[in-house]
Amino acid sequence: MLEVSDLHKRFGEQVALRGVGFSVPKGECYGLLGPNGAGKSTTISILSALLPPDSGRVVVAGHDLATEPLACKRAIGVVPQELALYNDLTAEANLLFWGRLYGVPNAAVRERAGELLRLFGLADRRHHRVGTYSGGMKRRINIAAALLHRPQVLLMDEPTVGIDPQSRNLIFEVVEQLHADGLTIIYTTHYMEEAERLCDRIGIIDTGRIVAQGTLAELKDASRLTGTVDVTYAGEPAQVLEQAASFWPHVHQEKGITHFLTPGGQGDLARILQGSTERGMDIRAVAVRDVDLETIFLHLTGKQLRD
Amino acid sequence: MLLLALKDLRLFVQDRRSMLITFAIPLALITLFAFAYGGMDGGGESRPYALPVSDLDATPLSQAFMEQLDTLAALTVVPMGLEQAREGVRKGKQDCVLIIHPGFADSVRSGGELPVELQYDEAQATQVSMLQQSLVPTLINFPFNSGHARTAVGTRIDRMMENGPVQERLRARMQFDTLYSTMERGSEGGTAGAFGVGGEVKMTSLVKPATGNRVVLVQAVAGTAIMMLLFSVVGIGMGLLDERQEGTLKRLLLAPVPRAHILFGKMISANVISIAQLSVMLAFTSLVFGLQVRGHLTGLLLVIAASAYACSAFGVFLAAVAKSRQQVQGLSTLIILVMSAIGGSMMPLFFMPAFMQKIAVLSVNYWAIQGFFDVLWRTLPLPDPGFLGHLAALVLIGTVLNGLALHFFRRNVVDAA
Incomplete structure (x- = not known):
C-alpha cells in the first residue's frame, strides 16, 4: 500500500x-x-x-x-x-x-x-x-x-x-x-x-x-538484549555513572537510577554487582526488567526517546 | 474554490469584530467626513498650477498676455487647443481652461473689456475661483504693461462721463494727464482695478452636476469608502496568516486541490465582502445624505466591482508578502495612509502640491475616486474612454497585485506552512 x-x-x-x-x-x-x-x-x-x-x-x-x-x-x-x-x-x-x-x-x-x-x-x-x-x-x-x-x-x-x-x-x-x-x-x-x-x-x-x-x-531479537538492571547508588550521580561505565559498555542514567543494558540475562546481574563492589560503589536498590522498546531504542541510538 | 470562498464568507459573518470594522466604522467615518468636507468649499490657498490656455485671438498682444501670465510664480501656462482643453475639463483631466477670445487685441487697443473666460468643472470651483483671483491683476494691468494704457484710460474716462454734464466731461478731459498718472501709479501698486481697466475674467461652468449631487458629498463618500475598504480588506487578507498560524493552511495544502485555488478562494471572498461593503456605504450615503445614484447604477456597479477587485488584491497581496500579522498591520497602516493621502481620500487633490497630484496615480484611491466622480459627478457614459480608462487602471492594479500575491504565496506562505 x-x-x-x-x-x-x-x-x-x-x-x-x-x-x-x-x-x-x-x-x-x-x-x-x-x-x-x-x-x-x-x-x-x-x-x-x-x-x-x-x-x-x-x-x-x-x-x-x-x-x-x-x-x-x-x-x-x-x-x-x-x-x-x-x-x-x-x-x-x-x-x-x-x-x-x-x-x-x-x-x-x-x-x-x-x-x-x-x-x-x-x-x-x-x-x-x-x-x-x-x-x-x-x-x-x-x-x-x-x-x-x-x-x-x-x-x-x-x-x-x-x-x-x-x-x-x-x-x-x-x-x-x-x-x-x-x-x-x-x-x-x-x-x-x-x-x-x-x-x-x-x-x-x-x-x-x-x-x-x-x-x-x-x-x-535483533537488539540481543534480555533486559535492564536498574541500580540505585549512593553518591554523586556523575561520579557513579563514570564508575559504572568503566566496567559496563551499555549504561546510562535517569532520575538518579543507573540502567545497565544486559545481553546476558541473570548472569549479567552478578557481574554488575561484582563490578560495583570492586569499585566501592554503595548500592541502595536493584531491580531487573525485561527488555522493552525503550531499552531497544536506547541501545540502538544511545539516547532516550524524550531527550 | 467556491467552497473555500463560502467557508471564508461564513467565518466572516460569524466574526462580529470584522463586521464592525467592515460596516459600522466606515459609516461613522463617512458621516464625519461628510460634515467636515462641507466646510471646505471656501478654504484653501493657491499652489503652483498648470493652466491650459486656448488662444483664439492668436495675435502678438494675446501672446504677450500669455507670456505675462507665465511669469506669475503661481502659474505655468500650457497652450492648448480649445476642444482638447474642454474635453479635458469634461473628463476631469483638468480643472479649467482659460480662453482668450477673438477680439482680445482690439479690446486692448480700444480700451474695452478684455474677452477672457475661464471655463471650468464645478467640482473644482474652489480651486478655480482662487485661480481667477490670481489672474485678475495681470488682466487689469495688461493695458499698462503692453503700452496701450493711454487709449484704454481715455476710452474708459469717456465711457464713465458719457452721460454726465458737458462741463464735467470737459474738465475730465483737461485733467486726463493727472488721472492717467494716478492710474499708472496705481497699476504699479496693483490698484488699477479700481478704475476698471482691463475688466474681469468671466467664469463659465463647463461641467455641472447632472445628478444633482454636491461635490463635497461625492468626494466624502468616494474618498472615505475606498480608504475604509483598504483597511478592511487587509483584515480579510490577514485571514491567510491566521490560517497559517492555526494550522488550517497546512491542512488545506494537504487536500487534493491545486495550491493556487487556496489563494483564489481567499481572493473571491475578499471581493465579495468588498463589493458588499462599498454597496452598503453608497446605499447609506444615498439614504441619509441624498447621494443621487439612480440612473447611474450600471456605471456605479462597474466602479464598485473594479475598486473592490483592486482593493481586495491589495489586501491579499500584503498578506502573501508579510510573514506575520504584526508585519501586515505595520505595512498596511503605512501604505494605506500614504495612498489615501496622495490619492485624494483624505482631502481633494487640488489642495496638494503639483508633484503630489502627479504621484497620486500610484494609489488605488486615485483611480477609484476618479471612477466615482466619472459616474456620480461627470456622468460620463459607459463607453467613454476616460471612464473605461479609470476602470482599466483599477483592474490592472488588481491583476498585478494578485499575480504578485500568487508568487509570494507560493514562496512565503506555503513554505512556512
Whole structure:
C-alpha cells in the first residue's frame, strides 16, 4: 500500500533525512518511533505531498507521488500534529467543509460526518463551535477530519500530544478499530507504549535514518538484549555513572537510577554487582526488567526517546 | 474554490469584530467626513498650477498676455487647443481652461473689456475661483504693461462721463494727464482695478452636476469608502496568516486541490465582502445624505466591482508578502495612509502640491475616486474612454497585485506552512 525508498531531504545545511525507506502492506499499522528532530514529521510531510524530497521515491496505493500528487493526496488522510480546525465553525461544519474539500458528495459527507461524530463520542456536541471544545475533543475532531473521504492510508503525526488520558484512550480505541477495519496506518510517536500497543511493526528513526525496523519481537531479537538492571547508588550521580561505565559498555542514567543494558540475562546481574563492589560503589536498590522498546531504542541510538 | 470562498464568507459573518470594522466604522467615518468636507468649499490657498490656455485671438498682444501670465510664480501656462482643453475639463483631466477670445487685441487697443473666460468643472470651483483671483491683476494691468494704457484710460474716462454734464466731461478731459498718472501709479501698486481697466475674467461652468449631487458629498463618500475598504480588506487578507498560524493552511495544502485555488478562494471572498461593503456605504450615503445614484447604477456597479477587485488584491497581496500579522498591520497602516493621502481620500487633490497630484496615480484611491466622480459627478457614459480608462487602471492594479500575491504565496506562505 505504501512504498518509501531512499528519501533524502536537506534544509540548508541541516540534513533532515538520510535515505529513509520502508514498506507498509495493506492493513498494517506501522509505527515511526523517534525523538523530536529525528525526521518523523519531515517524513510525514513528504508522504503527504507537503514537501518535495530532494531524492527518493514514494508510491501510495499504486500512485507515484512525484507524478500523481493529487491522486496520492486522495488516497491519504493526514492527521497533522497541530490542531487544524476552524474554531469559529461547529464540529459538524468543520467536518462537512473538509470532506467537501476532498470531493466527497454532499449526502455522503453528511452521512460520514455523522458516523465519525458518533465514533469519536461527539455526536451530542456536533452543533457546538470547536472553539468551545476541550483539547482532547479537538484532537478527536482533528482525526475525524482526516477520515471523511475514507482514505486508504492514514498518516497520524503524533496524534496524542498534549491531551488528557481519557481522550488518549479513546483515540487508541479508534485507531485500533480503524486498524481492525483494515485501514493502513502510519503512526508517528515518541511514546513507547503507544507504539507497542498500536503498531504491528515499528521503524526506529534517528538523525534522519531508520536504524531498525520490524515487529517488537524482531526488534528485541535483533537488539540481543534480555533486559535492564536498574541500580540505585549512593553518591554523586556523575561520579557513579563514570564508575559504572568503566566496567559496563551499555549504561546510562535517569532520575538518579543507573540502567545497565544486559545481553546476558541473570548472569549479567552478578557481574554488575561484582563490578560495583570492586569499585566501592554503595548500592541502595536493584531491580531487573525485561527488555522493552525503550531499552531497544536506547541501545540502538544511545539516547532516550524524550531527550 | 467556491467552497473555500463560502467557508471564508461564513467565518466572516460569524466574526462580529470584522463586521464592525467592515460596516459600522466606515459609516461613522463617512458621516464625519461628510460634515467636515462641507466646510471646505471656501478654504484653501493657491499652489503652483498648470493652466491650459486656448488662444483664439492668436495675435502678438494675446501672446504677450500669455507670456505675462507665465511669469506669475503661481502659474505655468500650457497652450492648448480649445476642444482638447474642454474635453479635458469634461473628463476631469483638468480643472479649467482659460480662453482668450477673438477680439482680445482690439479690446486692448480700444480700451474695452478684455474677452477672457475661464471655463471650468464645478467640482473644482474652489480651486478655480482662487485661480481667477490670481489672474485678475495681470488682466487689469495688461493695458499698462503692453503700452496701450493711454487709449484704454481715455476710452474708459469717456465711457464713465458719457452721460454726465458737458462741463464735467470737459474738465475730465483737461485733467486726463493727472488721472492717467494716478492710474499708472496705481497699476504699479496693483490698484488699477479700481478704475476698471482691463475688466474681469468671466467664469463659465463647463461641467455641472447632472445628478444633482454636491461635490463635497461625492468626494466624502468616494474618498472615505475606498480608504475604509483598504483597511478592511487587509483584515480579510490577514485571514491567510491566521490560517497559517492555526494550522488550517497546512491542512488545506494537504487536500487534493491545486495550491493556487487556496489563494483564489481567499481572493473571491475578499471581493465579495468588498463589493458588499462599498454597496452598503453608497446605499447609506444615498439614504441619509441624498447621494443621487439612480440612473447611474450600471456605471456605479462597474466602479464598485473594479475598486473592490483592486482593493481586495491589495489586501491579499500584503498578506502573501508579510510573514506575520504584526508585519501586515505595520505595512498596511503605512501604505494605506500614504495612498489615501496622495490619492485624494483624505482631502481633494487640488489642495496638494503639483508633484503630489502627479504621484497620486500610484494609489488605488486615485483611480477609484476618479471612477466615482466619472459616474456620480461627470456622468460620463459607459463607453467613454476616460471612464473605461479609470476602470482599466483599477483592474490592472488588481491583476498585478494578485499575480504578485500568487508568487509570494507560493514562496512565503506555503513554505512556512
